[in-house]
Amino acid sequence: MMKELKEKIVQRIKANFADAAEKNDFNYNRLDFTVKKETIPSILFYLKDEMGFIHLSDANCVDWLEEGELELVFIVWSPKDKIKIFVRTRLDRDNPVMDNLDMIWPQLNTYEREFREMFGVQVTGLEAPDEFILEDWQGPPPFRRDFDTAAYAEKTFWERPGREDAQDVRETIANRDGEEIPDFAKKYSR
Amino acid sequence: MSFFDLNGTLKPLTALKQFGKKPHTISYPKESKEAAPRYRGLHFNDLDECIGCGNCSMICQNAAIDMIHIDGIEGKKGDSGLRPRIDNGRCCWCALCVEVCPTGSLSLTKDYLYVSEDPDSFLWTPGKDNPNGKEQISFFSTEETSLNVFNRVPMPELEGKERVKSFAEVVLGYSEAEARAEASRCISCGLCTEVCPEHMHIPEYINAIATGNDADAVRIIYDNNPLPEMCGKVCTRRCEDVCAIASRGEALAIRWLKRYATETAATAEITREIVNPEIREANGKTVGIIGAGPSGLTAAYYLALRGYDVTIYEANAKAGGATMYGIPKYRFPIDSLDKQIDYIKSIGVKILFNTKVGKDISFKEIYDKFDAVFMGVGFPDAWPLGVDGDDAKGSMQAFRFLYMINSGEKVDVGDKVVVVGGGNVAIDAARVSRRLGADVTILYRRRVKDMPADWEEIEGAEDEGVHIVPQGIPIKIHKDEKGHVKAVEYLKAKMVPDERGGRPKPVAIEGSNTVIEATSVMAAIGQMGDYSFLPEEFTDKIKIERGRFVVNEKQQTGDPKVFAGGDAVNRTADAISAIADGFRACKAIDEMLGKK
Numbered sequence: 001m002m003k004e005l006k007e008k009i010v011q012r013i014k015a016n017f018a019d020a021a022e023k024n025d026f027n028y029n030r031l032d033f034t035v036k037k038e039t040i041p042s043i044l045f046y047l048k049d050e051m052g053f054i055h056l057s058d059a060n061c062v063d064w065l066e067e068g069e070l071e072l073v074f075i076v077w078s079p080k081d082k083i084k085i086f087v088r089t090r091l092d093r094d095n096p097v098m099d100n101l102d103m104i105w106p107q108l109n110t111y112e113r114e115f116r117e118m119f120g121v122q123v124t125g126l127e128a129p130d131e132f133i134l135e136d137w138q139g140p141p142p143f144r145r146d147f148d149t150a151a152y153a154e155k156t157f158w159e160r161p162g163r164e165d166a167q168d169v170r171e172t173i174a175n176r177d178g179e180e181i182p183d184f185a186k187k188y189s190r
Numbered sequence: 191m192s193f194f195d196l197n198g199t200l201k202p203l204t205a206l207k208q209f210g211k212k213p214h215t216i217s218y219p220k221e222s223k224e225a226a227p228r229y230r231g232l233h234f235n236d237l238d239e240c241i242g243c244g245n246c247s248m249i250c251q252n253a254a255i256d257m258i259h260i261d262g263i264e265g266k267k268g269d270s271g272l273r274p275r276i277d278n279g280r281c282c283w284c285a286l287c288v289e290v291c292p293t294g295s296l297s298l299t300k301d302y303l304y305v306s307e308d309p310d311s312f313l314w315t316p317g318k319d320n321p322n323g324k325e326q327i328s329f330f331s332t333e334e335t336s337l338n339v340f341n342r343v344p345m346p347e348l349e350g351k352e353r354v355k356s357f358a359e360v361v362l363g364y365s366e367a368e369a370r371a372e373a374s375r376c377i378s379c380g381l382c383t384e385v386c387p388e389h390m391h392i393p394e395y396i397n398a399i400a401t402g403n404d405a406d407a408v409r410i411i412y413d414n415n416p417l418p419e420m421c422g423k424v425c426t427r428r429c430e431d432v433c434a435i436a437s438r439g440e441a442l443a444i445r446w447l448k449r450y451a452t453e454t455a456a457t458a459e460i461t462r463e464i465v466n467p468e469i470r471e472a473n474g475k476t477v478g479i480i481g482a483g484p485s486g487l488t489a490a491y492y493l494a495l496r497g498y499d500v501t502i503y504e505a506n507a508k509a510g511g512a513t514m515y516g517i518p519k520y521r522f523p524i525d526s527l528d529k530q531i532d533y534i535k536s537i538g539v540k541i542l543f544n545t546k547v548g549k550d551i552s553f554k555e556i557y558d559k560f561d562a563v564f565m566g567v568g569f570p571d572a573w574p575l576g577v578d579g580d581d582a583k584g585s586m587q588a589f590r591f592l593y594m595i596n597s598g599e600k601v602d603v604g605d606k607v608v609v610v611g612g613g614n615v616a617i618d619a620a621r622v623s624r625r626l627g628a629d630v631t632i633l634y635r636r637r638v639k640d641m642p643a644d645w646e647e648i649e650g651a652e653d654e655g656v657h658i659v660p661q662g663i664p665i666k667i668h669k670d671e672k673g674h675v676k677a678v679e680y681l682k683a684k685m686v687p688d689e690r691g692g693r694p695k696p697v698a699i700e701g702s703n704t705v706i707e708a709t710s711v712m713a714a715i716g717q718m719g720d721y722s723f724l725p726e727e728f729t730d731k732i733k734i735e736r737g738r739f740v741v742n743e744k745q746q747t748g749d750p751k752v753f754a755g756g757d758a759v760n761r762t763a764d765a766i767s768a769i770a771d772g773f774r775a776c777k778a779i780d781e782m783l784g785k786k
Contacts, residue, residue, distance in 0.1 A: 149251035153280070157252070160277050162313055166256030169244035169270045170380040170393065176265060179389035185410040188397035190248055190378035 005081055006031055009051065017043050032086040037072075037098060040089050044074060044104050053078045053085060056104075059111035061119045065145045068093045070119060091121065100125035118143035224300065227328060230283045231302035233276050233316035234323030237263065239295035242270035243379035243434040246287035246296055254280035255287060260318055267385050268432030278304065279312035285329050289337045292377060293437040298329035333438055340439020343372040345446055350653035354624045357519045360650065361423070361446075369450040373400035375435060376442050382429035387762065387770035388414055392429060396447055405464045407451040412465045414773055416491035417484055417530050417765070420513055422449025423522050426644065426764040458532035469537055470497035475783045478560035479503070480547050480723075483511020484765040485756035486566035487531070488772030489779070490539040496780050500539050503556065505546035507597075511568050512757065513765055515593045516615065518622050548723025557728070557751070562779045565739065565747075566756040566772065569717035569763075575610060579667030584675035588619035588714035595622055603628050604709020608678045610634075610664050611714030612641035617648060619712050620656045630655075631706060633662045635683055635696040659706075661685070663698050667711055679705045719758045728752075744778035745771050753779060 006024070009031060013020050020033045020043070035043055047053040053076040062071040074087045091098060100123050102109040113132040115121035120141035131137075140147055170189050174181055181189065225231060242265070247255035257272035265271025274287070274296065288296050296316065301323065304314075316323065333340055346362040353360050364372060378393035386392065391410050398407035411418045425445050433441035455461040475498050479486045482504035490500045508514050509531045513522060535541065547553055557563055572587035574580055588609060594601050607623040609616050612634035620630045632651070634641060637660050641648055652658065661683040668677040681703060683696035718737055731748035733740040738761075739747055739754040746753050755771025757763050 150253060153252045157280060160279055160310055160312065162310065163256050163275075163277065165258050166275075167258060167272050169242060169247075169257055169272055170378070172257075172265070172270055172272060173380045173384050174389075177384045177389050179383055179391070181391050181394065182410070182413050184406075185391050185394040185413065188394040188401075188403075188406070188410070189380075190393065190397070 002029060002083075006083065009081075009083065009085075012051070013043070013046075016046060029083045030086070031083060032088070034088040034090070037089040037091060040072075040074075040087070041099060041101055041104070043087060044076070044101065047076050047085065047087070048104060051078065052080045053083075055079060056107060057084060059108060059115075061115050061121065061143070063119065063143070063145045064090075064093070070096045070121060072098065072115070072121070096121040098123050100127075102126070117141065120144065222303070225302065225328065229300050229302070229328045230285050230298040231300050231326075231328065232278070232298070232304065232314065232320065232323070233274075233281075233287075234297050234299045234320055234327055235274060235315075235317035236295040236324065237273060237317040239293050240273055240317070241268060241293055241295075241381065241434060241437065242272040243292060243377060243381060244270065244272065244274075245290045245292060245377045245379065245434070246274050248377075249286045249290045250281075251284070251286070252280040252282055254278075254282075258315070260315065268381055270379070270381065273315065273317070275313055275315045277312055278314050279309075286337075288329060289331050289335065290377070291331060291336070292338050292434040292439075294331055294336070297327045297331075299323050299326035300328045301326050336438070338377070338435060338439065339375045340435060342375075342440040342443055343368045345443065350650075350655070353520065353650075354654050357625060359523050360520050361449075363453060364443075364446055364450045369399055369447060370402065372443050373397070373447055376400065377434055379434050381432050381434055382442075382444060385428045385432050387428075387764075387767040388773060389770075390415055390429075390448075392444055395451060396442065396444070399447055399451055404451055404454045408455055408461070408464045409466075411448060411451060412461075412467070415766075415769055416488055416534055417513075417769060418448055419452035419526050419530055420484070420510075420522060421445070421766055421769070422447075422452050423526065424513065424517055425766050426762075428766075456529075458529050458536055461529070461533045462536055465533075467495055467537060469495055472499065473497040473784075475499065475562075476501070476560045477562045477564065477779060477783075478556045479564045479566065480553075480556065481505075481511060481566040481568060481756070482509035482531075482541050482543075483566050483568050483756055483768060484513060485768035485772035485775070486511070486564060487534055487539075488769045489564045489566070489753075489755070489776045490772075491534050491537065492773060492776040493779060494538045496776070498780075498783070501560075502539065502541040503545045503547050503551060504541055504543050505570075507543055509541055509543075511566070511768075515596045516589060516618070517596075518592065518618050519596065520621070520625070521618070546723075553723050553725055553728065561751075561783055563752045564745075564772070564775050564779070565752065565754040565758065566768065567719065567721075567723075567754075567758050569757045570720050571718050573713065573716045573718060575664065575667070575711070575713040575715065577664055577666055579669055579675075582667050582669045582675045582711075583673050584708075584710040585667055586710065586712055588615050588712040589717055591619055591712055592622065601626070605629060606707055606709045607631070607712065608633055608664075608706060608708040608710070609712045609714055610678075611716075612636065612643060613714060613716075614643045614647055615717075616712075616714035617643045617651050617656075619714055621647075621651050621654055623710075623712075624651075624654050624656060628709070629657070631657045631659055631708075633659050633664055633678065633680055633706075635661065635663045636694075637661060637685065640693060661696060662704070663696060664711075665698075665703075667708075668705070675708050675711050677705045677707050678711055679703055717757070717763075721758075743774075744781075745775035746778060750782070 019036050023032045055077040057075040057077045059074045069090045077084045112123045117132040244257045254277040256275045258275050260273050373396045376396045380393045382392045395407040395410040427445040429444050430441040479502040482502045494500045510527050572589035607628040607630045609620045609632045623630045662680040664680045666679040670676040681698040685694040686697045745755050753775040756768035760767045
């Protein structure tokens with residue numbers, strides 16, 4: 001029953017959106033499509049208005065650092081069919097631009113602010129205050145994988161007084177047993 | 191309206207029913223709400239369980255965790271003695287520190303109240319500042335949820351049935367992918383380096399392997415060990431006993447990773463190319479070394495690098511000492527040893543083979559000829575069993591048996607071998623006898639778990655069909671009419687706790703005599719030195735006590751010119767301790783002769 005229903009949905013979406021690449025080896029009630037970013041507004045409208053996927057469960061972004069891409073993922077839910085669909089699209093990581101979609105679901109506005117602030121996605125036409133969660137943020141978008149949290153913290157926050165007695169574990173042990181770590185090996189010490 | 195209004199009197203009393211109800215207002219004294227089940231509040235650290243590896247402080251993205259000394263906690267083997275202190279002004283309660291803690295000592299509690307007037311009083315030493323935090327733990331890691339990988343990449347091996355057919359190497363070695371995966375389990379704390387007698391730079395070379403820099407790994411390894419491939423195959427690897435990951439999982443395969451790295455250099459020439467050691471200009475000083483075992487070779491290698499003219503006198507036809515003649519070839523193939531010896535020779539170490547000091551050349555001659563002398567003479571003799579019938583044909587010392595086999599001699603052990611002992615020599619002799627086609631029984635006076643042999647060796651022997659009889663004390667060897675071993679008689683033993691707190695002692699049970707048939711009996715109950723090469727004029731200064739040379743912390747004997755190391759000095763009787771002795775002696779000799 002569920003299988004037939006899923007097949008029907010797949011057929012219908014493929015008939016309407018030629019670029020929808022499906023990856024549908026998931027069990028149970030999940031379907032998954034990847035489309036071009038230009039197709040995103042129309043496929044989301046279509047799913048919501050024509051096919052009963054009236055609920056937006058989640059919208060998120062994945063940083064594919066090695067592939068030079070950001071991926072937006074929209075998860076929509078049909079209360080009638082009890083099926084959820086993942087709709088994905090890839091953006092150029094160096095110049096990620098996406099159209100504003102909050103006319104489909106007003107709550108997308110919040111997700112889009114997150115895309116913008118945390119992943120650096122430029123959302124064209126988004127009407128929202130400049131800041132979302134971060135205040136006076138100067139650094140790179142912090143949810144990108146190449147953001148070095150530790151380095152940022154070190155640069156930004158001062159050392160609290162009273163921490164000068166901190167010891168290095170490796171050094172403590174080496175000093176105790178008289179081990180002489182050669183200089184060329186030290187780059188592999190932690 | 192009457193004078194007495196019944197309603198007006200009774201109605202207010204209905205308010206009394208409110209006493210039985212739960213009030214909607216805040217109750218005093220104020221009660222805090224119980225936090226959520228996996229709430230991430232203030233840290234708690236079980237100070238006894240913590241080993242001070244510092245992994246929490248490394249992972250912290252806010253640099254909020256310092257490792258500090260705490261009064262009352264001293265460092266020891268397997269414990270850096272340091273404990274984490276959190277700067278709660280920086281902590282963001284992500285709990286990564288908890289998820290990477292190998293011991294599971296660090297956790298977060300339901301306690302989230304912390305009030306102070308001083309904005310800099312955020313420093314918090316979990317466990318010390320909240321000794322009762324254990325009762326409030328809410329966020330903790332288990333073996334499943336921890337971000338550490340607790341399972342070792344299994345080492346491919348020949349199967350037991352295949353192994354006994356030949357002397358082919360049993361352990362097959364990691365592939366590149368396996369080595370990288372295993373190496374990346376390391377958390378680089380360095381606790382292992384302290385228990386390594388030679389203090390090898392373990393986290394550094396493992397990290398080099400993990401990041402794909404095998405050549406750097408080899409260079410780091412050769413910094414203080416010239417026989418690493420041997421150690422990579424047969425080291426007693428005490429390092430793995432204290433591995434932080436082993437507190438809840440399987441220790442890093444430190445030995446196998448060293449083996450992997452050294453095997454990437456397939457020949458002595460490639461090793462030379464990779465290590466590319468800096469050899470100092472000849473300084474005109476000479477050092478004579480007696481014995482080409484691990485300690486002698488180590489001293490020779492590092493002295494030669496420092497510009498000394500080094501000559502080794504070796505009684506046997508091959509170098510390697512006990513690792514050549516004592517360890518069976520299925521554990522340590524001869525090609526591997528040859529490769530390492532060739533490399534050591536290639537940097538200028540001279541080895542005179544078949545030259546027994548005391549016979550082919552006198553000790554005095556060596557003493558007079560060289561500026562310094564190092565003795566790494568080892569333990570060439572073995573203890574006999576010392577029971578009735580010990581002189582029977584077919585009764586031998588396991589050490590001697592291994593020597594003959596490793597020299598390529600044929601030894602007829604018959605089809606039933608009994609090995610007495612529980613150390614690695616006993617297991618080696620047993621497994622070699624299996625390869626010669628005999629049924630083998632190991633007779634050991636304590637329990638299997640008391641055996642000093644490596645657990646992997648014991649398991650290997652069992653896989654190969656060696657029968658182990660624990661708690662058996664041999665009392666007699668029966669001979670046949672030709673004076674050949676016929677059977678071994680032993681008494682069963684019970685374990686009696688030691689009153690002084692030592693390990694339990696085996697005590698023979700009277701009348702429990704048992705006889706097992708045998709064609710050969712091998713004693714593997716210990717080795718001893720042979721110091722007959724040392725003329726009397728030297729024994730005043732070069733002292734021997736309880737069968738071993740007496741040396742100071744620099745491996746120096748009573749004669750300042752003479753140094754000693756290896757089995758003839760230390761009690762641990764393993765190659766890595768011998769290597770450590772050789773390295774220490776090298777530094778001391780260099781210090782002594784460099785001043786002149």
